[in-house]
Amino acid sequence: MTTETMTRPASSKRIEALDDVTVRFAGDSGDGMQLAGTQFTRGTLIFGNDVSTFPDFPAEIRAPAGTLAGVSGFQVRFSSHDVHTPGDAVDTLVAFNPAALKVNMSDVKDGGMIIVNEDAFDKGRLKQAGFTDSPLEDGTLSKYRVFRVPVNKLTREALKDSGLGAKDVDRCKNFFALGLVYWLYGRPMDTTIKWIEDKFGKNPALAEANKSVLKAGYFYGETCEVFTSSYQVDRAHLVPGKYRRISGNEAVSLGFIAAGQLSGKDVFYGSYPITPASDILHTLARYKNYRVKTFQAEDEIAAVASAIGASFAGDISVTGTSGPGLALKAEAIGLAVMTELPLVIVDVQRGGPSTGLPTKTEQADLFQACYGRNGECPVCVIAANSPADCFSCAIEAVRIATKFMTPVILLTDGYIANGEEPWAIPDIKTLPRIEIKHPTARSDGSAFHPYERDEHLARPWALPGTPGLEHRIGGLEKQDITGNVSYDPENHQRMIHLRAKKIASIALDVPEQKVMGPEKGDLLVIGWGGTMGAIRSAVERVQKQGYQVAAANVRYLNPFPRNLGQVLSNYKKVLVPELNMGQLRMLLRANYLVDALGYNKIKGKPFLISELELRIKEVLEGKN
Amino acid sequence: MSTSTLPQLTPKDFASDQDVRWCPGCGDYSILAQAKKILPEVGIPREKIVFVSGIGCSSRFPYYVNSYGFHSIHGRATAIATGVKVANPELQVWVVTGDGDGLSIGGNHLLHLIRRNLDINILLFNNRIYGLTKGQYSPTSELGKKTKSTPYGSVDNPLHPLSVAIGAEATFVARTLDVNVKHLSETLLRAAKHKGTSFVEIYQNCNVFNDGAWEYATSRETKDDTTIFLEHGKPLIFGKNRDKGIRLKNMEPEVVQLGGDIKEDDLIFHDEKAVEPSLAFMLSRMRYPEFPEPMGVFRSVDAPVFEDMVHDQMRQITEKQGKGDLEKLLNSGDTWVVS
Numbered sequence: 018m019t020t021e022t023m024t025r026p027a028s029s030k031r032i033e034a035l036d037d038v039t040v041r042f043a044g045d046s047g048d049g050m051q052l053a054g055t056q057f058t059r060g061t062l063i064f065g066n067d068v069s070t071f072p073d074f075p076a077e078i079r080a081p082a083g084t085l086a087g088v089s090g091f092q093v094r095f096s097s098h099d100v101h102t103p104g105d106a107v108d109t110l111v112a113f114n115p116a117a118l119k120v121n122m123s124d125v126k127d128g129g130m131i132i133v134n135e136d137a138f139d140k141g142r143l144k145q146a147g148f149t150d151s152p153l154e155d156g157t158l159s160k161y162r163v164f165r166v167p168v169n170k171l172t173r174e175a176l177k178d179s180g181l182g183a184k185d186v187d188r189c190k191n192f193f194a195l196g197l198v199y200w201l202y203g204r205p206m207d208t209t210i211k212w213i214e215d216k217f218g219k220n221p222a223l224a225e226a227n228k229s230v231l232k233a234g235y236f237y238g239e240t241c242e243v244f245t246s247s248y249q250v251d252r253a254h255l256v257p258g259k260y261r262r263i264s265g266n267e268a269v270s271l272g273f274i275a276a277g278q279l280s281g282k283d284v285f286y287g288s289y290p291i292t293p294a295s296d297i298l299h300t301l302a303r304y305k306n307y308r309v310k311t312f313q314a315e316d317e318i319a320a321v322a323s324a325i326g327a328s329f330a331g332d333i334s335v336t337g338t339s340g341p342g343l344a345l346k347a348e349a350i351g352l353a354v355m356t357e358l359p360l361v362i363v364d365v366q367r368g369g370p371s372t373g374l375p376t377k378t379e380q381a382d383l384f385q386a387c388y389g390r391n392g393e394c395p396v397c398v399i400a401a402n403s404p405a406d407c408f409s410c411a412i413e414a415v416r417i418a419t420k421f422m423t424p425v426i427l428l429t430d431g432y433i434a435n436g437e438e439p440w441a442i443p444d445i446k447t448l449p450r451i452e453i454k455h456p457t458a459r460s461d462g463s464a465f466h467p468y469e470r471d472e473h474l475a476r477p478w479a480l481p482g483t484p485g486l487e488h489r490i491g492g493l494e495k496q497d498i499t500g501n502v503s504y505d506p507e508n509h510q511r512m513i514h515l516r517a518k519k520i521a522s523i524a525l526d527v528p529e530q531k532v533m534g535p536e537k538g539d540l541l542v543i544g545w546g547g548t549m550g551a552i553r554s555a556v557e558r559v560q561k562q563g564y565q566v567a568a569a570n571v572r573y574l575n576p577f578p579r580n581l582g583q584v585l586s587n588y589k590k591v592l593v594p595e596l597n598m599g600q601l602r603m604l605l606r607a608n609y610l611v612d613a614l615g616y617n618k619i620k621g622k623p624f625l626i627s628e629l630e631l632r633i634k635e636v637l638e639g640k641n
Numbered sequence: 642m643s644t645s646t647l648p649q650l651t652p653k654d655f656a657s658d659q660d661v662r663w664c665p666g667c668g669d670y671s672i673l674a675q676a677k678k679i680l681p682e683v684g685i686p687r688e689k690i691v692f693v694s695g696i697g698c699s700s701r702f703p704y705y706v707n708s709y710g711f712h713s714i715h716g717r718a719t720a721i722a723t724g725v726k727v728a729n730p731e732l733q734v735w736v737v738t739g740d741g742d743g744l745s746i747g748g749n750h751l752l753h754l755i756r757r758n759l760d761i762n763i764l765l766f767n768n769r770i771y772g773l774t775k776g777q778y779s780p781t782s783e784l785g786k787k788t789k790s791t792p793y794g795s796v797d798n799p800l801h802p803l804s805v806a807i808g809a810e811a812t813f814v815a816r817t818l819d820v821n822v823k824h825l826s827e828t829l830l831r832a833a834k835h836k837g838t839s840f841v842e843i844y845q846n847c848n849v850f851n852d853g854a855w856e857y858a859t860s861r862e863t864k865d866d867t868t869i870f871l872e873h874g875k876p877l878i879f880g881k882n883r884d885k886g887i888r889l890k891n892m893e894p895e896v897v898q899l900g901g902d903i904k905e906d907d908l909i910f911h912d913e914k915a916v917e918p919s920l921a922f923m924l925s926r927m928r929y930p931e932f933p934e935p936m937g938v939f940r941s942v943d944a945p946v947f948e949d950m951v952h953d954q955m956r957q958i959t960e961k962q963g964k965g966d967l968e969k970l971l972n973s974g975d976t977w978v979v980s
Contacts, residue, residue, distance in 0.1 A: 271970065306965045307965030485688070
């Protein structure tokens with residue numbers, strides 16, 4: 018990248034400086050809002066801001082056009098300092114139709130900017146969105162700065178000589194809005210122009226059209242008298258190094274590929290398509306030259322069962338799903354517990370129960386991950402806290418699974434799976450090697466004991482194909498050491514304790530719980546998973562106001578970090594914000610007899626920093 | 642793989658140290674004995690053989706064979722075996738299942754294993770009853786079957802395993818009987834040697850909960866008239882005196898008496914190599930008492946094998962794009978440098 022591309026094109030208008038901006042693109046599912054949002058994110062990242070994104074789309078692929086159900090949105094927050102969430106309130110909303118306006122306007126700050134595609138505000142669409150009068154005329158939007166832009170008309174105008182059909186022309190209109198927003202925030206368009214050239218390289222007419230519309234949007238901002246000023250958000254002071262834009266699903270996929278390379282083994286990924294986890298399958302399927310086998314199974318059960326089979330045969334085995342799929346996999350995970358085979362299960366959580374809210378985020382599968390199986394069936398459970406964090410969590414899950422011969426459930430959620438942020442690309446030399454030893458062939462006729470344990474209580478991973486180690490495993494209770502079927506009562510109790518002890522001992526192998534903030538104080542705000550950004554930001558705000566409050570994000574959920582009880586006891590109060598009814602809170606209460614308070618939101622949306630800040634202050638002021 | 646250096650194994654080498662716990666008189670004993678007999682002939686070293694099973698009486702099978710074995714969960718043996726075979730195609734993988742495990746709870750996975758054509762040998766022990774749960778009717782129990790769960794008779798239409806397998810275009814389909822040990826071992830050996838999914842239905846007697854289910858097909862008095870042994874390229878002839886045959890009439894089979902106007906040449910000639918599975922499907926629909934039930938190999942055709950295609954694709958992509966370089970991968974995508 019040359020420095021020229023960083024320079025803002027000369028503008029004749031006033032430029033106001035801002036340090037933190039949230040933009041949301043909203044329209045029909047077919048309007049290309051996700052694309053506009055992603056493109057804006059790329060341009061902004063490369064410009065040098067810290068960025069956090071939140072795509073929000075309906076479960077229906079194409080709900081009827083113009084309806085509230087069909088509204089799709091993409092929110093981008095960019096800043097000159099580091100950000101941990103995609104933003105609470107929206108500074109600039111781009112609304113492509115009345116329904117998008119209706120669904121999103123309440124999230125816009127007072128005095129914020131709303132850019133509407135005026136051409137979509139006809140009688141029919143207004144009625145579809147439930148407006149009796151046009152909100153553009155009746156004062157509904159009086160507290161916002163509204164900019165009416167005839168996007169359809171201007172797009173058609175820009176392409177009148179392009180030779181494209183009306184349908185193709187109209188499909189370019191998201192790029193008009195993108196161009197306008199690029200101008201508004203002084204972003205260079207180079208990344209999008211290059212993307213258009215790569216994407217439509219084989220169809221120069223379409224490439225040219227998209228570029229023209231993008232530029233038309235940009236120059237519309239520059240020349241149209243409605244926009245009196247544009248805005249400048251300086252580059253963030255990110256730690257020097259090479260960065261990559263990454264989503265949680267991409268990061269988790271790269272983590273598994275890395276784990277395969279770090280252990281020198283093939284990776285087997287068995288999965289069945291499910292929102293919001295399918296992108297992991299899509300990503301891994303592309304990297305077959307990295308010794309990755311992807312298997313799209315006939316159902317969730319076959320997905321996990323095939324992974325168990327592949328694990329028995331010696332692959333690093335992973336299955337990915339969301340909550341409903343985890344429910345279906347439960348029995349097979351129990352089999353992996355009984356047969357003590359390494360297996361990683363990724364659960365990209367979404368709103369439940371049942372089919373619930375497939376495209377919305379929630380963190381209500383913690384109990385299911387910890388306890389959703391028959392019998393005493395402990396597994397290791399860990400959770401990633403941001404899109405980029407998914408990379409190291411995937412490697413960690415494989416490390417634990419293979420070292421302790423156990424299933425590991427890795428919890429992410431729709432919010433961090435689809436959200437993107439800049440990722441400081443790690444030096445591969447700093448990544449942990451994953452040492453795996455398989456017992457070798459024996460020819461002396463000595464008995465092989467598949468349930469003899471090492472110092473970590475892990476049994477040997479003896480691979481079919483190894484002479485002299487022939488053995489049988491299965492779901493029936495195992496006799497200690499020999500692994501033969503055993504119905505002996507004493508043995509059953511011993512094995513239950515052994516399996517539990519093995520999982521508990523993982524706590525000795527993972528880092529202690531850390532806190533952000535004072536080590537002792539009035540309040541600890543403790544959460545897990547993708548709420549970390551919001552909790553941390555809210556706690557930082559309250560700390561600045563002089564309160565003795567700290568934040569913690571629990572990555573290791575079973576077993577808990579060995580010092581967690583001590584950490585909890587260092588604060589007068591403990592508050593557990595969760596996007597569920599209080600699952601971690603209940604576990605903390607049960608394990609540590611701590612009178613933890615909750616803050617629980619189950620709306621399919623992530624926390625706002627402001628609402629957490631409010632609750633934290635309430636608790637500090639004695640309102641439990 | 643060269644077999645010349647292998648030590649000569651015997652059936653004994655395939656016996657595990659576990660006590661066999663099937664009921665005395667169970668048909669499973671015979672199948673186990675014949676499997677152990679043919680395994681040395683297959684010529685694959687013991688450590689490269691994996692038996693996978695689900696739940697049910699048949700599924701205890703892996704414990705009794707001294708190879709690698711996996712006794713898994715109900716209905717999922719086929720899915721687990723798929724993972725084993727894809728992870729390491731050098732292993733010879735067997736699935737042992739039953740009419741409940743394979744066709745009821747595991748019906749879905751069975752279909753998908755077959756249509757993918759993994760090189761896996763499936764032995765389906767059909768005793769037309771749930772044995773391990775003590776005597777409920779199974780998906781292959783006949784209509785009207787009185788069991789503990791159907792005291793007034795079952796109103797479920799039965800499923801016919803071979804019709805299902807052929808419907809999913811299995812590349813090797815055969816039927817045999819637990820008591821006909823010669824035919825049983827020949828059939829197992831052929832299944833083992835077929836490249837692609839081999840599906841073998843074995844008529845197996847549960848002498849505790851469904852004794853005599855296959856009496857018509859096994860008793861000395863009736864079997865010649867109730868079964869017909871398929872041979873590739875030969876006419877379909879049966880009967881104690883080999884004087885009856887199967888002829889095609891209006892696209893349907895009919896039983897005819899040989900002699901008089903009807904010659905052998907008028908009968909259906911079995912063609913197990915037919916690419917089109919219709920003949921095999923028709924044979925699978927010939928049922929007692931209207932027809933003699935065919936035994937032997939219904940179908941044996943060549944087709945690409947799933948795990949080979951998986952690994953070929955990995956090889957081709959690696960040749961084209963080069964061996965994966967982690968550093969390059971992490972540094973791909975939208976990247977930029979902050980200085």
